[in-house]
Amino acid sequence: MPLTNSVNTDEQQSSEIQTGPEDTGRRLDAVLAAHIDDFSRNRLQALIRAGQVKVGQRTVLEPKYRVCEADTITLIVPEPEAAEPQPEDIPLNIVYEDDDLIVIDKPAGLVVHPGAGNPTGTLVNALIHHCGSSLSGIGGVKRPGIVHRIDKDTTGLLVVAKNDLAHQGLAAQFADHGRTGPLERAYKALVWGAPAVLKGTIDANLARSTTNRQKIAVLKTGGRHAITHWQVKERFGPQDEPTIASLIECRLETGRTHQIRVHMAHIGNPLIGDMDYGSGYRTKYNKFHEPLKTQLAEFKRQALHAGLLAFAHPRTQEFMKFESELPADFASILQSLQKV
Structure with a gap:
């Protein structure tokens, strides 16, 4: 040959x-x-x-x-990519900043760090432009200062370390996932239908799908341990009829890729707008009247928002708590659902 x-x-x-x-x-x-x-x-x-x-x-x-x-x-x-991400003047919604850390309210569409298919235009590129060389090097050249991630099309709060002391202190809290320490993370999710009970815990191992490497799948054996605690905050739909959708609060005991999205789909309540794990629900859009029908059709991402982030400051140990309002597209769908 x-x-x-x-x-x-x-x-x-x-x-x-x-x-x-x-x-x-x-x-x-x-x-x-x-x-x-x-x-x-x-x-x-x-x-x-x-x-x-x-x-x-x-x-x-x-x-x-x-x-x-x-x-x-x-x-x-x-052609091989540059070894280090370059600074890019990308606007950042900065919630808080000091010499040790910076808290960002990330918009939809912004990837956290460079990777396959996203060599530029990431949060890391923006942070290098904003912070210069002060970011922690523990995360490596492609992930300076990055302690945790949220998906490209998930919105909300994310903390970044600006030096190694902060990185080590924050990383320890995220590794504990709030089991014994002060870390708190809560997400708001709009899901199809409603779980049978008002709150619960999903304990289901996750791993890369064997049929599509871009997706994550639940495994009966093997994979990585993953736990999501959820609670129904609001249900939507006409009285005396099955619930159309629900607003759920999720809190993570582990931090796996796509965890909330996969876990909610696993129990039969995929996130609205999630074409990876809930594409079969797209036909439901036609059942709604305007403006909700158009809003759902134009909503091209999962309805997931990291709205609460709390931790102990890695240097002073002061408890810090931040909350983020829902982005406009998410809030608009929520308001329309409340009128159904």
């Missing part, structure tokens, strides 16, 4: 491979690893998942994809 073409430009390297009989039925990552010496198999798998590999004209995202004889495989390798 010869390498038929390899092209280098200032921006990327492109390699084209023509498969032979010996490759029939083999995994895509294995075929690439056998004929391209410059990259490890793990690196090739990452490039596949990032959409950098085509078989024929089709982009293939699964390393385990089985190739056929006479397939043309094209691998595109982007």
Whole structure:
């Protein structure tokens, strides 16, 4: 199986491979690893998942994809990213700031730190511009000062460490998740339907989905321990009819990726607007009158807001508590639901 073409430009390297009989039925990552010496198999798998590999004209995202004889495989390798994020003048809603830490009210659409698919335009880029070199280095060059994260399309409060002392003190509190210490985090979520009882706890392990690596799934065995405490704050819908939606407060005992979104979907109450874990509920939009119908159709993210954050200041030990109002799009849907 010869390498038929390899092209280098200032921006990327492109390699084209023509498969032979010996490759029939083999995994895509294995075929690439056998004929391209410059990259490890793990690196090739990452490039596949990032959409950098085509078989024929089709982009293939699964390393385990089985190739056929006479397939043309094209691998595109982007120019390496800069080792350190660069400062960017991105507006920040600063709730509180001192020499040790900064509390941000994050808007929807802002990724917390650089990663695959989001090398720039992140909260970290904005923080480097605002804080200069004062951010804690414990989080590494891609995550300076980052103690905890919230999803790109989740809104609300997030604290960042500006030096290593603050990072260590805050990280210890987040690792404890408020079990024995002062940390408090509460989220407001709009979910479809209503749980059968007014409050409860979801104890269900989480791990990357085996069918879609961008999603998280509940596992019966294995995975990482995850606990969410929830309480119904308000239910919406006509009297004497099934509840249409509910406002839920969630408090985390663990901090896993997509935890609230996956846990609420697991008990049958996915978040409104969550196309990853509640896409089947989109047809419900048509049951509503205006303006709610349009509001729901235009709401392109999960209805989740980190509205409460409290912790002990890592230097003074003063108890600090911050609250954030719901963003306008979330609040507008809530007001319309209250009128149903």
